[in-house]
Amino acid sequence: MRTRSNLFGPIDEVLVFILLALMLIGFGAIFTSQYEPQNWHLFDMSKNYGKQLLWIGISLSMFIFVQLIDARLIVSLSYLIYGLMIGLLLIVFVKGQSVGGNQNWINFGFFKLQPSEFVKYGTALALSRFLSRPLVRFSRLKDRMIVGAIIGLPLLLILKQGDVGSALVYVGFVFVLNRVGLPNGLIYLGLYIITISVLSLLINEYFLMGGLVLISLIIIYFNRKSRQLVYFVGIVALVSCLYIKGVDLIFNNVLKDYHRERINVMLGKVSDNAGAAYNLNQSKIAIGSGGVFGKGYLNGTQTRYDFVPELSTDFIFCTIGEELGFLGSIIVISLFVSLILRIIYLAERQRSVFNQLFMYCVASIIFMHFIINIGMTIGLAPVIGIPLPFISYGGSSLISFTLMIATVIKLDSDRLLHFR
Amino acid sequence: MIEKEQQYGILRTMTIVIGLILLAKLFMIQVINPSYKLRARNNVVKMRTEFPSRGLIFDRNGKVIVYNDPVYDIMVTAKQLKDIDTVKLCQLLELTQADFEERMGKVIEAKSPRKPVIFLRNITPVKFAKFHEHLYEFKGFSFDKKSIRRYPNGGAAHVLGYISEVNDREIEASDGYYKPGDYAGTIGLEKAYEEKLRGIKGIRYEVVDVFNNLQGSFNNGAEDIIPEAGTDLMSSLDIDLQIYGEALMKNKLGSVVAIEPSTGEVLAYVSSPGYDPNLLSGRYRGHNYSILSQDTLKPLYNRPVSAAYPPGSTFKPMMSLIAYQEGIKKPTDGYVCNGGYRIPGHTVGCHAHVPLQSGRDAIRFSCNAYYCDILSKMLSGKQYGSVEEAYKVWADYLDQFGFGKRLNIDVLSENTGNVPSVEYYNKIYGKNRWKASTVISLAIGQGEILATPLQMANEVAIIANRGYYYEPHLVKAEVKNDTARTTRFEKHIIKIDASLFEEVVLGMEDVFISGTGRGVFKEGFSQCGKTGTAENPHGKDHSLFVAFAPKDDPKIAIAVIVENAGFGSTYAAPIASLMMEKYVNDSISSDRIWIEEKMLKANLISHEDAK
Known part of the structure; x- marks a missing residue:
């Protein structure tokens, strides 16, 4: 019983608009970070922007696919998906590849899968599924321990792989728990x-x-x-x-020396232009030099001439800050804030507890990525490699986040049809 | 259902708060704080100095005597070094393995891994061309094109000088023009005309990436400053005459200064022993400099302006002129010399010669008594009032002739020579306690009086001009953009009637015909001169000769000093005469080739001196 006669049902246009806008900005930023005036081709698969175009295509196909399946299927497959993701994470230990000291990739030839990106989606599904079971009470110790296990298992595995950034994202689940009764006091205590x-x-x-x-x-x-x-x-x-x-x-x-160094750099106690401080310094120079209106698209110098490392992935925000200036910063930050607030708004209009909690999970995950990534580029958070959702280069991250938003939209679209 | 006590979690508030915090921080670094913009520019825009080409120097006939030769510095950027085939590299650059390692060690020591550091200096274009073909194989190696000064004639070192790296004091004094590592003239014309020769530095703004790789010009070169080439100099030297003079003075200590009397332009300026100026240019400068500076014969010593000698008998033509002008003697007056000039307690000896018929004979025979008589009569002359006043008048003539003061020639380190002052004698003997007999040796250019070879040449130029001189100078004109600008030099007129010069000039002509210079008389070649012998308390006397040619409308005036060579007639006179013939007639006549050869071959430097 569909309220409209079209194939998708009533999808939330605001969310779709924000999703597409972020993807577009992301592609533009990746393009400029590898752009060579004399020698470029949009579909150049040896360049990150060419590949990102492919990931965007795959992500949008996934998006459409999710809209076509029954939302109940997703709910019922929650544990299975969670289990599969945990399985992938375990495979990393056996067949994984080490990149930048972190062992968190599985190489499929052309595509290097990063299970830690997908496991967030699985954890969100499983957590929501468990907490939405009729007999579960979060106030009960036993249920709290199960919740702890659902979140803790992937968290420990990721930490074991040395991916501190992804692990930090799991802290975001306290916001979900807060929604089901974890007292505010506890969060204040944390702060x-x-x-x-x-x-x-x-x-x-x-x-x-x-x-x-x-x-x-x-x-x-x-x-x-x-x-x-x-x-x-x-x-x-x-x-x-x-x-x-x-x-x-x-x-x-x-703590080890390099930990101390990174923390000191973030706190502004050390500011030499080498070692750990170098990345942060160059990142701030790139963003700061953008001024109000930026240097213009494709006109960045700090980012174009390799002063900022990890440009198209972790430090992608530098390109935006430098070339589009403070106006660009406002646009990107407004888009992220709107995205999170819109998801929370959608969550609050759900009648299904599963829907509501899953949306909170997604909002929390995006929130954590958003504040850590942008905070890191301007020295408000430690330099921890973590992608900026929809914008940073990377297939795993883009597909995973698109899946989350697609699921949110699908659940919202079906909210009137299937509630318990 | 779960508890619903917390409508809207804390997440919504935190999203808004943190979003605002991020924006506030971004506002601070992007809009308020200007330092990031500056640092960004400093990151990518590198200012490169473009050195202008230094002005060339030509001789008076337009022959190039100083030019710039391209050389290459091989640079290494430590951070970019990768898989270097050291064997091949050493082969191309003609280095030994040990040499390579030592140089590479210095590059690493420089501790600037992202910047190119000099690995090997001043490679010749030929060697560089070989290396350049293979440059792509040596990652981290680059080059810098420079130029060094070249002196194709290998002479006139003391005139031209050399350039060297500026020191801290020069950097400070330059008002920001020089930067460490720049070159500037250190001595000679290179220094005197430094500000003209160096031109104006340009600036090129370049955009580089993080590895200092050039990415293009900044702002399409809109802010670049194009370097302005230095001004070329046309020297007054006749380089052929100069080289000839250096050849004649080979293996002798001393100086030759030749001046064009009508202009004051210095035609030749020889300081012997000299050195090849190319030694102090380029890669082995430091090494060569230390060898030259430790040489006991002092090749770096600029004798024509720094060394001062008693002018001896070369002083006498001027003494005659003073006497005629002051009415002490008439040109026609004769004089009988009894083998010396006797004053109580002292006799100035004279050699045997017939009685003097007139003033010209005094010069011809170089009669000491005649000149002692002049000074004696002058200092006791009633018309001056006192010895002191009379001496002042005499000393003023010397000043007019350019003695005892700098002649402002455009090479530096000029010595004033010495003309003792009234105060000097008052101090030694007491006021009114000295008279002509006390200072009688001044009359024949001995005693406290000292003159530089340049001053002696200037004196004879004055006589050649019959009463005036232009300040001697080494640069004829400054040439910029094909237009020559001649500098006006001051004309000094000596207060002696032009007519009085004839008797002296005739006497100087007699010197060649039948006097002390008759050994180098040349039929058909008009020359006038005066020998001299400077007493040397440390060894054999110095041989002096001043001369000009031809007698009428003289083209060249010359002073030659050969140290420790005895009488003026033995070495100084032949060298002066040959130089004049060479300049006036362009070649040495066949009947004088034997003199030329004798002079070229003469070696007056004993092994003891040359240690």
Whole structure:
């Protein structure tokens, strides 16, 4: 029973528009990063832009394919897909190829599959499927442990492969859990810990402790009537102080030199133009030199002349920043923010819990990629290799993200037909 | 169903907040902070200095005496080095394996792996052409085209000078023109005319990639500055005469300075021993310089302007002129010399000669007593009031003749020579405690008086001109874009009547006909001169000769000093006479070839000196 007589049903045009816009910007950015004025051909398969065109074609075919199948099929196949993805991840350990120190590729000749990109999709399906089962209560410890296992299994495998960036994305699932009852307090606590950690590395540990104690005393003084709060603040301050000392010990004794260096670079404590700081420096120079309107499409110098490494993949945003300027930045960031907000909006209008949670999963994954990738290019996040969805060069990433959006659109399109 | 207590999770808020944070940071680096734009430009736009070609130097007849030769520096960019076939490379560049390793070690030491560093300097075009064919096989190797100064005649080193890398002091003094590694004239015309010769540097802005590979010109060259070639110089030297003079002075210490009297243009400027200026240009400059600077014969010493000698008897023509002008003697006055000039406690000896019939005989016989008489009479002359005043008048004539001061020739390091002042004698003997007899040796160019070869040549040019000179100079004209610009030099007129010069000139002609220079008399070739012997307390006397030719409308005035060669007539006079004949007649007549050969072969440098 379709409300419209067309083949697809009512698909969300906003999402489709954003998806196509991002893909187009991505292709344009990859093209300019490898463009040679005298010698270029749009379908040159030896160039990243030529291949990306192929990936876009495959992705759009996948998109159409997903629109044609029954949404219930996706739901019912959730665990199977999850299982398959975990399987692929395991194959990497046996037949995987190492790229840049990370062992996370399976070589199929022309196509190098990166299972860690797809496993996010599988995890989102499985997590949503489990949490949407009628008898599952997230407040129950047993269910929480199963949730932990669904997220933890791929996370550990990816970490084992050395892909810190992809692993970090799984932190995003706390937003999904938050939606099913994980208290806000826990997320705030997480943010508090991150803040304290960063501060303890930036400021002398004893100054920081002193500051914390001072703030605590002020809070306690004004709330001295409430015994409960006094205890709470006191304990938080005490634990924080111990933690600060701990962070220092871990930073200086447990972490390896290159970790320390990368963290220092991100915190702005080291700024030599070599080694770890080089990438970030060149990336900021490229973006910063774009100015308000940019140098014009195909006119970038920092990006065109190889000053920025990993240009068409991790640092693709540099091309946009340099050639399209702050206006380009606004457009890309607005598109991503709109994409995430639109998915959340769609999620909230779902009647199916599965639909809703899956959409939250997708929104969270895109959110994590978005903030880490762009944050990294301008020095707000550590330099961790992670693609910018729909824009960075790479088949696995593009197909995986398109699958997620296609599934979101399909689920939304069918929401009135199949709800429980 | 699950709990629905949290409508809209925290994600929505965080997306908006973090989106705004990212935009704020982007706004800061893209719009507010200008440093990234500057750094981006510095990243890709490299300023390359384009060196203008240095001005050439021609001789007075338009022959090239200094030009630029292309040479190549082989550069290495350490970061780009890859699979070098060292055996082949060494073969092409004619290096030994050890040499290669040492040079490569220096490149690595330079610690600038992304920038080209000099590997091998100043390769000749021929050697470079061989290497260039194979350049593509040596990744990381590149080249830089430069030019070095070449001196095709291999002479006139002391005039031309040389160029060398600028030092810190010169860089600082240049108002930002010189950068470390630039070359500038260090001495000679190269230094004196540095600002004309060097031209104006150009700037080329180039776009490079991260490996410093050239990607094209920046902004289509709109901001480039095209270098302006240096001004060419036309030297006053006659390079053939110069080389001839150097050949005659070979194996002798001393100087030859020849001047065109009517203009003050220096025709020849020989400082012996000299050196081939090519030695101080190019790859082995440092090595050669240290050899030359340690040579006991001091080949780097610029004798014509730096060495000063007692002018001896070459002083006498001027002394006659002063006497005639001051009325001390008339040109027609004779003089009887009794084998010397006797004053209480001292006798200035004279050689045996017949009594002087007139002034010209004094020069012909170089009579010491005649000149002592002049100085004695002048300093005791009542018309001056006192010895001091009389001496001042005498010293003023010397000043007019260019003694005791710089003549402002356009090579540097000019010595003033010495004309003792009244104050000097007052200090030594006390005021009013000295008189003619005290300073009598000045009369015959001995004593405290010292003159450079250039000053002696200038003196004889004045006599040739019958009373004036132009400041001697080595550059005739500056040539730019095919237009020559002649510099006007100051004319100095000596306050002596032109008519008084005839007697002196006749005397100087007699020197050749029947006087001390008769050994180099040449029938049909009019020449006038005066021998001299400079007393040398350290060894054998210096042989001096000043001369000009022809007698009327003189073309050349010359001073020759041959150190430790004894009387002026033995070496200095023949060399001067040959130089004049060569210049005026363009060749040496066959009957004088034997003199030429004798002079060319004469070796006056003892083995002891040459150590």
